[in-house]
Amino acid sequence: MNERVFKAMSDGTRRKIIELLKDGPKTAGEIANHFPHAQPTISRHLNVLKNANLVVDQREGTYIIYRLNTTILQEWLAWLLEHFGGGDDAE
Amino acid sequence: MNERVFKAMSDGTRRKIIELLKDGPKTAGEIANHFPHAQPTISRHLNVLKNANLVVDQREGTYIIYRLNTTILQEWLAWLLEHFGGGDDAE
DNA sequence: TTAGTATATAGCTATATAGCTAATAAAACA
DNA sequence: TGTTTTATTAGCTATATAGCTATATACTAA
Numbered sequence: 387m388n389e390r391v392f393k394a395m396s397d398g399t400r401r402k403i404i405e406l407l408k409d410g411p412k413t414a415g416e417i418a419n420h421f422p423h424a425q426p427t428i429s430r431h432l433n434v435l436k437n438a439n440l441v442v443d444q445r446e447g448t449y450i451i452y453r454l455n456t457t458i459l460q461e462w463l464a465w466l467l468e469h470f471g472g473g474d475d476a477e
Numbered sequence: 478m479n480e481r482v483f484k485a486m487s488d489g490t491r492r493k494i495i496e497l498l499k500d501g502p503k504t505a506g507e508i509a510n511h512f513p514h515a516q517p518t519i520s521r522h523l524n525v526l527k528n529a530n531l532v533v534d535q536r537e538g539t540y541i542i543y544r545l546n547t548t549i550l551q552e553w554l555a556w557l558l559e560h561f562g563g564g565d566d567a568e
Numbered sequence: 569t570t571a572g573t574a575t576a577t578a579g580c581t582a583t584a585t586a587g588c589t590a591a592t593a594a595a596a597c598a
Numbered sequence: 599t600g601t602t603t604t605a606t607t608a609g610c611t612a613t614a615t616a617g618c619t620a621t622a623t624a625c626t627a628a
Contacts, residue, residue, distance in 0.1 A: 389489060396487035397616085398480060405560060414575055427617060429576055434615095448574050448625050463562050469496060471554050488586085505605055518587060520606055525585095539595050539604050 387465040391458065394438035399423070400431050404454065407441060411453035414443075478556040482549065485529035490514070491522050495545065498532060502544035505534075 394400055403417055418428040432452060435441045439458050444451050485491055494508055509519040523543060526532045530549050535542050 392487045392489075392492075393615095396483045398483075399616090401483075401560070408561070415573095418575090423616090424618060425574090426576070426578095426619085430616080433576085445575095445624080448572095450575060450624095459561055463557060466554060466557065469492070470499070470550055484585095490586090506603095509605090514586090515588060516604090517589085517606070521586080524606085536594085536605095539602095541605060 387462060388438065390434075390438040391440060391462050394434050394440055395462070397431070397434075399428075400435055403428075403431060403435060404440065404459070407452060407454040411451050413446075413449045413451055415449070417452060478553060479529065481525075481529040482531060482553050485525050485531055486553070488522070488525075490519075491526055494519075494522060494526060495531065495550070498543060498545040502542050504537075504540040504542055506540070508543060 395404075399421060402420070406412060406417060406420060414429060414432060415425075417432065418425045421428055432441065432443070435452075436443060440455055441452050442455055444453070486495075490512060493511070497503060497508060497511060505520060505523060506516070508523065509516045512519055523532065523534070526543075527534060531546055532543050533546055535544070
């Protein structure tokens with residue numbers, strides 16, 4: 387499993403971005419409006435998520451639309467369950 | 478969910494320690510022997526895991542035995558599934 | 569071309585983290 | 599007590615990261 391996914395998911399702001407995008411694609415501005423941080427700060431968080439391949443972006447006119455890459459997210463969860471889940475005796 | 482758990486799990490060495498401890502409790506030295514790092518380096522990783530409550534330690538003579546806190550690990554996985562799992566339309 | 573809007577990049581600061589070696593602590597045992 | 603073994607803590611360096619402001623880029627529309 388790609389280390390970048392773990393690093394990306396280890397930040398609370400980025401996890402909230404992922405949760406936002408679970409409800410559907412959003413522009414960078416819409417995403418930024420959900421946070422108290424400056425817009426460039428969110429832009430960089432989005433870039434971290436993009437480098438982890440957890441989101442994809444697509445320019446639409448002046449807007450850039452971000453959407454979740456559900457495949458990577460599901461693969462990550464599957465990897466976690468495989469490695470850390472169900473290890474208890476009383477399962 | 479405790480931010481410390483995410484930070485703890487975002488490091489590859491610490492994830493390997495967790496996997497080792499899934500096979501049963503081990504002393505700090507046994508754990509360190511599985512890695513190319515200096516022993517104090519592993520000691521600090523163990524401390525990060527301890528602060529996240531992912532492991533507990535117990536002195537046994539000169540040894541200190543680490544064991545997995547499966548509860549926290551399972552709670553973490555459950556939290557992840559709840560927030561990020563099953564969001565796909567075609568589930 | 570100019571102006572305006574949306575977003576990213578550059579450049580900075582402060583803080584966190586992973587690694588190391590050296591020193592310290594805690595227990596066992598002669 | 600002094601020595602050995604096991605492990606942690608202290609102190610350091612190098613690197614990464616999250617935040618900011620200022621600037622640049624990409625597109626739209628006048």
